Amino acid sequence: MNTELTELADSVFADAASSDTGFDAKLWATLEETGLARLTLPGDSGGSEASFADAAIVLAAAGAHAARVPLVETDLQAGWLLTSAGIPVPDGPLTIATGDLDIARTHERASGTLRRVPWARSSSVVMLAGDSVLLFDPAGLTVTDGSNVAEEPRDTVTVDGPVTAASVGDHAGTELRLRGALGRACLIAGAARGALASSVQYAGERVQFGRPIGKLQAIQQQLALAASEVAAAGAAADAAARAADADGVLGARFAIASAKARASQAAGEVARIAHQVHGAIGFTREYDLRLVTTRLWAWRDEDGSEAEWNDVVGTMALEAGADGLWPLITGAP
Amino acid sequence: MTSTLSRLPALVPPPVDLPPRAAELRAEVRAFLAAERAAGAWSPRADVWLSGWDERFTRELGKRGWLGMTIPTEYGGGGATPLDRYVVTEELLAAGAPVAAHWVADRQIGPTLMRFGTEAQRRKFLPGIAAGEVYFGIGMSEPDSGSDLASVRTKAEKVDGGWELTGTKVWTSGAHQAHAFFALARSAPKDDTHRHAGLSQFIVDLHAPGVQIRPIPIITGAHHFNEVVFDHVFIPDDMVLGEIGSGWHQVTSELAFERSGPERFLSTYPLLAALIGELTAGPVDAGTRREIGALVSRLWALRRMSLAIAGALESGEAPELAAAVVKDLGTRYENEVVDAARLLVAIPPDPGAPDGFARLLADAIQHAPGFTLRGGTNEVLRGIVARGLGLR
Numbered sequence: 112m113n114t115e116l117t118e119l120a121d122s123v124f125a126d127a128a129s130s131d132t133g134f135d136a137k138l139w140a141t142l143e144e145t146g147l148a149r150l151t152l153p154g155d156s157g158g159s160e161a162s163f164a165d166a167a168i169v170l171a172a173a174g175a176h177a178a179r180v181p182l183v184e185t186d187l188q189a190g191w192l193l194t195s196a197g198i199p200v201p202d203g204p205l206t207i208a209t210g211d212l213d214i215a216r217t218h219e220r221a222s223g224t225l226r227r228v229p230w231a232r233s234s235s236v237v238m239l240a241g242d243s244v245l246l247f248d249p250a251g252l253t254v255t256d257g258s259n260v261a262e263e264p265r266d267t268v269t270v271d272g273p274v275t276a277a278s279v280g281d282h283a284g285t286e287l288r289l290r291g292a293l294g295r296a297c298l299i300a301g302a303a304r305g306a307l308a309s310s311v312q313y314a315g316e317r318v319q320f321g322r323p324i325g326k327l328q329a330i331q332q333q334l335a336l337a338a339s340e341v342a343a344a345g346a347a348a349d350a351a352a353r354a355a356d357a358d359g360v361l362g363a364r365f366a367i368a369s370a371k372a373r374a375s376q377a378a379g380e381v382a383r384i385a386h387q388v389h390g391a392i393g394f395t396r397e398y399d400l401r402l403v404t405t406r407l408w409a410w411r412d413e414d415g416s417e418a419e420w421n422d423v424v425g426t427m428a429l430e431a432g433a434d435g436l437w438p439l440i441t442g443a444p
Numbered sequence: 445m446t447s448t449l450s451r452l453p454a455l456v457p458p459p460v461d462l463p464p465r466a467a468e469l470r471a472e473v474r475a476f477l478a479a480e481r482a483a484g485a486w487s488p489r490a491d492v493w494l495s496g497w498d499e500r501f502t503r504e505l506g507k508r509g510w511l512g513m514t515i516p517t518e519y520g521g522g523g524a525t526p527l528d529r530y531v532v533t534e535e536l537l538a539a540g541a542p543v544a545a546h547w548v549a550d551r552q553i554g555p556t557l558m559r560f561g562t563e564a565q566r567r568k569f570l571p572g573i574a575a576g577e578v579y580f581g582i583g584m585s586e587p588d589s590g591s592d593l594a595s596v597r598t599k600a601e602k603v604d605g606g607w608e609l610t611g612t613k614v615w616t617s618g619a620h621q622a623h624a625f626f627a628l629a630r631s632a633p634k635d636d637t638h639r640h641a642g643l644s645q646f647i648v649d650l651h652a653p654g655v656q657i658r659p660i661p662i663i664t665g666a667h668h669f670n671e672v673v674f675d676h677v678f679i680p681d682d683m684v685l686g687e688i689g690s691g692w693h694q695v696t697s698e699l700a701f702e703r704s705g706p707e708r709f710l711s712t713y714p715l716l717a718a719l720i721g722e723l724t725a726g727p728v729d730a731g732t733r734r735e736i737g738a739l740v741s742r743l744w745a746l747r748r749m750s751l752a753i754a755g756a757l758e759s760g761e762a763p764e765l766a767a768a769v770v771k772d773l774g775t776r777y778e779n780e781v782v783d784a785a786r787l788l789v790a791i792p793p794d795p796g797a798p799d800g801f802a803r804l805l806a807d808a809i810q811h812a813p814g815f816t817l818r819g820g821t822n823e824v825l826r827g828i829v830a831r832g833l834g835l836r
Contacts, residue, residue, distance in 0.1 A: 121450070164459075175449055308452040311833050325835040328827075335772070335826030338833060342455035342769045343745050349459045350748035357461075369741035376738070417741075418734055424744075425737030429728055433721030437538045437713075440744055443470050 116165055119145065120172035128176040130399055132262045134233035135179040139204055142180060149200075152190045156200040163360075167297045167352035171345070174301025174410075175308075177402035179263070181206050181230040183294030188287055189237035196244035196277035201235045207287070208238035208268065221245060222271040231266035232256060239284055248273040259413065261405035286360050291414035292371035293351055293360070299374040299410050300348040303341045305403040306385040310334060313389050313400075330388060337384040340377035347373040354442070365427055365439060372420035378411035453832055456766050459748065460755030466531045473535040476508065480541070487799035488540025488714040491811040493707050494617060494668050496542030499576075505536075506576025511546050512554045520571030521554070526758045530751065534706040540714035540804075544618060544668075549573045549580040551705065552698055553626065560686035560694050565647065569624075581625035583613035583648070583672060584695065591824045593628070594639040594692065598674065600629040600646065606680040607631070609646060612673050615818075619657050619670035624649050627674075628691050643691030647683040654678070664795065664810050697762060702819055704753040704767035709746045709774030711815055712781040712808045716743070718801040719785045732788055739784055746774050765832030768825040775815040775822060782808045 127138040142148035152158025189205035208225040232254045236247045251272010314325030351370035354363035382404040393400040431439040513529040515521020572578030589595045598611025632642030654677040660669040793806035816822045
C-alpha cells in the first residue's frame with residue numbers, strides 16, 4: 112500500500128470537496144501539477160507511469176470526495192487509447208465517447224451524433240470506431256448539455272469537422288470497456304466509503320429517544336451491513352487493479368468483471384442504508400450526503416451494471432464448468 | 445467530510461499476493477485430491493469441516509506436511525506461513541474433502557499452543573497434531589452461555605497440584621472422537637464490573653475420569669455435536685493454558701483466525717460446483733447466467749478479502765473488524781448458494797442419495813442454520829463491526 116500517495120490523494124480531493132456542479136478547473140490544475148491527472152500514462156504522454164494499484168488509491172479518494180473531474184476518462188481510457196494509436200495526447204482533460212454511436216466518417220472529417228459523453232463540454236473528445244481511434248477538433252463539435260443522476264455532465268456531441276485518426280489493435284474495444292469498468296469500480300469503492308463515513312458520523316450526532324441513534328442496535332446492525340458492502344467493494348476494486356498490473360487489463364477480465372459487478376451491487380445497498388440512517392435530512396438538496404449517494408446510483412450502471420458484468424462472469428464460469436470453476440476463481444489453472 | 449472519512453477505520457487490510465511457492469503447493473494438493481477421488485476414497489460433501497470426519501484422510505494430509513503447517517519444524521510442523529496454509533485449506537474445502545478430524549486442531553489449537561502454551565505442552569501435542577493423529581475440540585458454549593461467552597459458569601477450583609473442573613459444555617464438535625479440548629472456565633468468582641476477568645483456559649483430556657460425553661444430534665440425526673459434562677475433573681497445573689485469569693484475552697485473540705478463513709464462505713462450494721455441472725448439461729438462459737455470475741463474483745470478492753486478512757495475520761496483526769465482516773458476508777453467501785441451487789435446477793434435495801447435486805443440496809439445506817451461528821452469530825459480529833466503526 113502506497114501510504115504517501117493515499118495521503119496526497121486524500122488531501123488534494125478533500126481540499127476541493129464542495130457541493131457545486133460542473134467541471135472543477137482548479138482541482139484539475141492541481142491534479143496536473145501533482146501528476147495525478149495522467150497517473151498511469153507513459154512519460155511521453157505526460158503521464159506518471161504509475162500502476163493500476165496506485166490508480167485505485169487515487170480514484171477511491173476522488174470518489175469519496177465526489178471530485179468533479181474526468182479522471183477515469185482521461186487517464187485510464189482516452190489517454191491510453193491515444194497513446195496506443197500513437198496520437199499525441201492533448202493538454203487538459205480528455206473524455207471518451209462510446210455507446211450508441213451514429214457517425215459517418217471520411218478520411219479526415221467526421222459527422223454524426225455522440226450521446227452521453229462524459230464531461231464533453233470541458234474535455235477533448237476521443238472515440239474508438241472499429242479499429243480507428245479518433246481525436247476530434249473542438250472547432251467541429253457542438254455540445255448540448257446533459258447529465259447523469261449525480262449531475263455529472265453526460266453531454267450530446269454533434270460532430271461535423273476535422274479529426275485526427277489512427278488505427279489500433281484488435282482488442283482495443285474490449286480493453287477500453289474493461290478499463291472503464293475498473294476505474295468506475297474504484298470510484299464506487301470510494302463513494303461508498305464516503306457514504307458510510309457520513310452515516311456513521313450522523314448516527315453519532317443525531318439524538319432521538321434520549322440518545323444518539325448510533326447507540327440503537329437496529330441502526331448499528333444496518334451500518335454494519337453497509338460496512339460489509341463497503342469492505343467488499345474496496346477489496347474487489349483493489350484486487351482487480353492488482354490483477355490488471357499482474358496480467359494486463361485483458362488478462363484480468365475475470366477479476367475486473369467480478370469487481371465491477373460486486374461494486375455495483377454494493378453501491379445500491381450502501382446508498383439505501385445511508386439514506387435510511389440519515390432520515391429525511393439526507394433526502395434534501397442542502398445536505399451533502401447526496402453528493403456520494405447520487406454518484407453511487409449513477410456509477411453502478413455506468414461502464415456496465417452488475418447485470419452486464421455478471422453475465423460476463425457467468426459466461427466464463429459456465430465455460431469453465433464444474434471442474435474449471437475453482438481454477439477460474441483462484442486464478443490458478 | 446474530510447475528518448469524517450479519516451475517522452473511519454480501514455475495513456479490510458491491504459491486498460496481498462500469494463508467495464511464489466503457492467502455485468507449486470496448490471498443484472501438489474490438487475494432484476493428491478484428484479488421486480483420492482479417482483480411487484473413490486470419498487465423495488465431495490457440503491460443510492465438510494463439521495461433518496467429514498475421516499482419520500485416514502487426515503493422516504494422509506499429515507504425511508504430506510499439510511497439517512500444522514505454520515507450526516515450527518522443531519515441534520513437528522511445517523514452518524510455513526499462514527498464506528501457505530491458506531492455499532492448502534481452500535483447496536481441501538473447495539474439493540469437499542473430509543477435513544473435520546483435524547479441523548479444530550489445525551486451525552486453532554496449534555497456533556494457540558504456539559502463542560500461549562508451555563514448552564512441555566507444545567512438545568506433548570504439536571507433533572501429533574501435525575501428523576494428523578491427535579484431534580481436538582473447543583469447549584466454549586454452555587447451556588446458558590452462547591453469544592454471551594463471558595457468562596460461562598463451568599467452575600475451576602484450585603486443589604492440590606491442579607484444578608478441579610465442574611460444569612457443562614455444549615455444541616462441542618467431535619468431542620466423542622477427539623483426544624482433548626480447550627475448556628474456558630471461571631477460575632475466580634464473577635465480578636459484574638469486570639465480566640471478562642477471572643476466566644481461564646484448561647487443556648482437558650476427554651478420557652479423564654469425571655468427563656461424560658453425550659451426543660446432541662443435529663437436524664439430520666447425525667452425531668457431530670456433544671454435551672461434555674465435568675464432574676470434579678482433575679486438571680494438573682501443567683495443563684493450564686496460558687495464564688490463570690487471562691482466558692478472555694486468550695480466547696478473543698484467536699478470533700481473527702477463526703472468523704476470516706475460507707471455511708466461512710466455502711461450506712457450500714461443492715454445491716455451487718455441482719450446480720454448474722447440472723446447468724452445463726443443457727442450454728442456459730441469460731437470467732441464469734447472470735445469477736451464476738453474481739454468485740461467482742461475490743465468491744471471488746470474498747476470497748480476496750479473506751486473503752487480505754490472512755496476509756495481515758501473517759504480519760502479526762489481528763484485524764478483528766475485517767474478520768467479522770468476512771464471516772458475516774461469507775456465511776450469508778453460503779446460504780445464497782443454497783437458494784440459487786434450489787431455484788435454478790429442478791432437482792429435489794435427496795438426503796438418501798449417495799452423492800451428487802441432490803445430496804449436496806439436502807445436506808446444505810439441513811446444515812444451513814449452523815453457518816450463521818457458529819463462531820459468533822452474525823448479529824454479534826455486526827455488533828463487533830459497529831464497535832469498530834465507533835458506534836459502541
